[in-house]
Amino acid sequence: MTYDILLSEADIAARIDAMAREMAPRLTEDTVGVCLLTGGIWFAADLTRALARHGLGIGFDSMWLSSYGDGRQSGEMILRADLQRPVKGKQVLIMDDVLDTGASLKFARDHLLRAGATEVLTAVMASKPVTRQIEADYVGWEAPKRYLVGYGLDDGGRLRGLPFIGALD
Ligand SMILES: O=P(O)(O)OC[C@H]1O[C@H](OP(=O)(O)OP(=O)(O)O)[C@H](O)[C@@H]1O
Numbered sequence: 001m002t003y004d005i006l007l008s009e010a011d012i013a014a015r016i017d018a019m020a021r022e023m024a025p026r027l028t029e030d031t032v033g034v035c036l037l038t039g040g041i042w043f044a045a046d047l048t049r050a051l052a053r054h055g056l057g058i059g060f061d062s063m064w065l066s067s068y069g070d071g072r073q074s075g076e077m078i079l080r081a082d083l084q085r086p087v088k089g090k091q092v093l094i095m096d097d098v099l100d101t102g103a104s105l106k107f108a109r110d111h112l113l114r115a116g117a118t119e120v121l122t123a124v125m126a127s128k129p130v131t132r133q134i135e136a137d138y139v140g141w142e143a144p145k146r147y148l149v150g151y152g153l154d155d156g157g158r159l160r161g162l163p164f165i166g167a168l169d
C-alpha cells in the first residue's frame with residue numbers, strides 16, 4: 001500500500017493544541033464532548049487530553065455513525081449506537097476526524113439538538129474543500145480533496161492507526 005504523507009504526527013499535535021487553546025474559553029466542565037465513531041476516536045482522544053492540559057475536563061460520550069461502509073462514497077446514514085447519557089440542557093462539542101460532504105456532521109448536530117442540547121459546537125481534524133450545508137466551528141487542517149487515510153481515517157477498515165494523515169489517490 002502506498003500513500004503520500006500530508007500531515008505529520010508533530011503537525012497534528014501542534015494543530016490540536018492550538019484548537020484546544022482557542023476553544024477552551026468557550027467550554028465549561030459541563031460541556032459534553034461527543035465522539036463520532038469510529039473514525040473520530042483518535043482525534044477525540046487527543047483533543048480531550050489537550051483540553052485537559054488547558055485546564056478543562058469536559059464530559060465524554062459517543063455516537064456510532066456510518067455512511068461510507070467500505071467504500072469511498074457517502075451512502076445511507078446508519079446510527080449504529082446512540083449516546084450513553086442524556087444531553088438535554090447541555091452544551092455539546094462534536095468531534096470527528098474529517099468533514100467531507102457534511103452529511104455525518106449535520107446528522108449528528110440535528111440529532112443532538114433534537115435530544116435537547118442547548119448548543120452544539122463542532123470540531124474536525126480535517127476539512128475538505130467541498131460545497132456543503134454545514135461547516136465546523138473548529139478545523140484543525142484544511143485538507144485537499146483527496147482520499148485521506150490515517151489518524152482514524154480508514155481504507156476498508158484498515159490504516160486508521162497510522163499516526164499521520166496520508167492520501168491514497
Ligand atoms: O462529511 P461526510 O461526507 O459525512 O464524511 C465524514 C464522515 O466519513 C467518515 O465516517 P464513515 O461513515 O466512513 O464511518 P467511520 O467513522 O467508521 O469511518 C468519517 O469518520 C466522518 O464521520
Ligand SMILES: Nc1nc2[nH]cnc2c(=O)[nH]1
Pocket residue numbers: 068098099100101146147148149153154155
Ligand atoms: N477514509 C476516509 N473516509 C472519509 N470519509 C469522508 N471523507 C473521507 C476520506 O477522505 N477518507
